Amino acid sequence: MTSNSPEVTVDVVVIGAGPTGENVADRAVQGGLSAAIVESELVGGECSYWACMPSKALLRDAAALRAARALPAAGKAVTGDLDATAVLARRDQFTSGWDDGGQVDWLTGAGITLVRGQGRIADTRTVTVTDADGTTTTLHARHAVVVATGSAALIPPITGLADVDPWTNREATGATSIPDRLAIIGGGVVGAEMATAFSALGSQVSLVSRTRVLPGVEEFAGKHVAEALEANGVTIHTGVDAVEARRDDSGDVRLTLSDDTTVTADEVLVAAGRTPNTKDLGLENVGLTPGSWLEVDDSLAVVSDGTPVGDSWLYAAGDVNHRALLTHHGKYQARALGDLIVARARGEEPDLSTWGRHAATADERAVTQVIFTDPEVIAVGHSAESAKAAGIEVGVVDHDLGAVAGSSLHADGYRGQARMVIDEQRNVLVGFTAVGPDTAELLQAATIAVVGEVPLDRLWHAVPAYPTISEIWLRLLETAGRDR
Numbered sequence: 001m002t003s004n005s006p007e008v009t010v011d012v013v014v015i016g017a018g019p020t021g022e023n024v025a026d027r028a029v030q031g032g033l034s035a036a037i038v039e040s041e042l043v044g045g046e047c048s049y050w051a052c053m054p055s056k057a058l059l060r061d062a063a064a065l066r067a068a069r070a071l072p073a074a075g076k077a078v079t080g081d082l083d084a085t086a087v088l089a090r091r092d093q094f095t096s097g098w099d100d101g102g103q104v105d106w107l108t109g110a111g112i113t114l115v116r117g118q119g120r121i122a123d124t125r126t127v128t129v130t131d132a133d134g135t136t137t138t139l140h141a142r143h144a145v146v147v148a149t150g151s152a153a154l155i156p157p158i159t160g161l162a163d164v165d166p167w168t169n170r171e172a173t174g175a176t177s178i179p180d181r182l183a184i185i186g187g188g189v190v191g192a193e194m195a196t197a198f199s200a201l202g203s204q205v206s207l208v209s210r211t212r213v214l215p216g217v218e219e220f221a222g223k224h225v226a227e228a229l230e231a232n233g234v235t236i237h238t239g240v241d242a243v244e245a246r247r248d249d250s251g252d253v254r255l256t257l258s259d260d261t262t263v264t265a266d267e268v269l270v271a272a273g274r275t276p277n278t279k280d281l282g283l284e285n286v287g288l289t290p291g292s293w294l295e296v297d298d299s300l301a302v303v304s305d306g307t308p309v310g311d312s313w314l315y316a317a318g319d320v321n322h323r324a325l326l327t328h329h330g331k332y333q334a335r336a337l338g339d340l341i342v343a344r345a346r347g348e349e350p351d352l353s354t355w356g357r358h359a360a361t362a363d364e365r366a367v368t369q370v371i372f373t374d375p376e377v378i379a380v381g382h383s384a385e386s387a388k389a390a391g392i393e394v395g396v397v398d399h400d401l402g403a404v405a406g407s408s409l410h411a412d413g414y415r416g417q418a419r420m421v422i423d424e425q426r427n428v429l430v431g432f433t434a435v436g437p438d439t440a441e442l443l444q445a446a447t448i449a450v451v452g453e454v455p456l457d458r459l460w461h462a463v464p465a466y467p468t469i470s471e472i473w474l475r476l477l478e479t480a481g482r483d484r
């Protein structure tokens with residue numbers, strides 16, 4: 001840093017302008033504080049350009065086509081295959097051609113100062129930002145520094161993998177053409193969604209996973225997705241690791257699996273989990289370990305050995321704190337945290353009670369997720385297994401989602417399943433999972449039931465309209481029985 005490098009003092013400095021960082025800064029400004037946000041790549045973060053939005057744009061046309069083909073007359077009206085070029089062009093619209101001008105306009109309009117460059121924590125409440133020209137700006141925060149730097153694809157230590165130029169989520173969501181053969185390492189959410197997308201767009205997909213498909217959700221949901229992927233021509237290898245990768249002279253990638261099987265492909269996508277963006281963040285300057293996830297307390301203050309760093313000036317939200325690697329949970333944390341920083345700046349005590357204004361209670365009790373595979377998976381709160389592990393007296397109620405009038409009207413041969421996980425002592429829902437075509441929009445009803453801790457007796461009065469897929473609620477309640 002040179003002596004004449006710019007110095008700026010604001011109330012709050014946020015490092016990382018992904019969905020989380022943008023929302024923390026916005027809440028702080030709405031609360032009357034000044035905020036600067038530091039971004040080394042594109043304002044909008046991974047979600048806007050290489051994750052949620054482009055991946056869903058790659059999936060949407062195929063989902064619409066499937067829905068039409070599940071009906072006899074509409075199916076007859078649909079001829080031909082998906083136009084992959086048109087799908088990629090629509091994806092480009094959603095990423096604005098990887099130009100963040102629109103999001104920068106939003107930031108500016110919200111009264112947030114954008115500082116472009118790599119942010120590093122230099123000292124207590126001090127962040128240095130080095131831009132592409134090497135110029136360093138020093139930002140001083142009167143109240144708080146928030147780390148919202150997100151995560152990147154984890155590249156596992158597989159022999160030869162780095163040498164085959166593997167795709168990560170960035171190359172997959174930004175693909176400019178569809179490979180004839182795509183091998184995917186990882187059967188989690190990214191692997192399953194990208195297998196759905198690329199198989200529909202014309203790739204011959206091989207999915208390799210150490211675990212079952214979608215290990216993070218109830219087993220029945222992953223099973224439905226795996227069966228559908230196989231029915232769509234995806235070859236699935238579960239219970240195996242990819243142990244070696246080589247690209248031969250013809251350009252083919254050969255993956256050797258732990259059961260000695262070989263998978264040959266044109267490209268290999270690594271979807272084996274995430275690593276925190278904390279390697280080059282100056283964590284060592286405040287006694288933290290570079291490259292680690294940032295552990296936080298209930299106020300989202302970064303802790304080291306269980307104790308907040310300094311006097312709780314350093315916070316972490318979004319993927320980087322590893323609570324729930326989902327955009328909407330990062331934004332939820334951001335709203336609580338932005339308001340908490342404002343409260344503390346005003347000398348007010350934050351409300352960190354369960355479901356209190358400044359507590360991110362849903363991260364523990366009601367994480368919500370939609371997995372946009374074929375069929376879709378929705379989940380909120382506990383699975384049966386996680387509820388048992390949490391010491392809850394669990395009641396599990398399952399029902400065939402296809403055996404509902406609304407489902408049978410929705411699509412011929414509709415297949416799916418739904419599960420309620422009940423806390424028997426309190427007679428409330430603590431978890432809900434469903435798998436089936438077009439279930440995404442059912443999730444919020446379940447979320448309200450879980451977050452509202454609505455007694456099952458009262459849920460009987462939430463009358464689902466006939467004939468909708470939501471009638472699954474009535475079927476589940478009937479299966480659970482009214483005299484509980």
Ligand SMILES: Cc1cc2nc3c(=O)[nH]c(=O)nc-3n(C[C@H](O)[C@H](O)[C@H](O)COP(=O)(O)OP(=O)(O)OC[C@H]3O[C@@H](n4cnc5c(N)ncnc54)[C@H](O)[C@@H]3O)c2cc1C
Nearest residue numbers: 016018019020040045046051052119150318319325326327
């Ligand atoms: C393929 C894929 C699909 C996904 N789909 C969904 C989905 O459908 N729904 C969903 O809810 N979630 C989805 N996710 C997860 C979602 O993308 C993340 O949870 C979300 O992006 C996290 O937001 P964030 O703001 O914490 O971090 P990010 O979006 O990663 O943003 C962090 C920002 O910080 C910047 N940054 C990092 N380090 C520095 C530094 N030192 N200085 C300055 N700037 C820095 C980065 O450039 C980035 O812009 C998906 C993920 C993947 C990989």
Ligand SMILES: NC(=O)c1ccc[n+]([C@@H]2O[C@H](COP(=O)([O-])OP(=O)(O)OC[C@H]3O[C@@H](n4cnc5c(N)ncnc54)[C@H](O)[C@@H]3O)[C@@H](O)[C@H]2O)c1
Nearest residue numbers: 186187188189190209210211241242271272273325370371
């Ligand atoms: N729709 C959504 O909400 C959505 C979509 C995509 C991603 N995401 C989020 O992004 C995060 C990352 O997703 P992800 O799929 O990368 O990670 P993940 O942790 O969900 O799954 C990783 C998978 O890779 C497997 N694996 C790891 N190393 C392996 C190896 N060497 N060989 C074979 N298999 C291996 C694991 O067993 C696991 O099945 C998730 O937490 C998810 O919440 C969300």
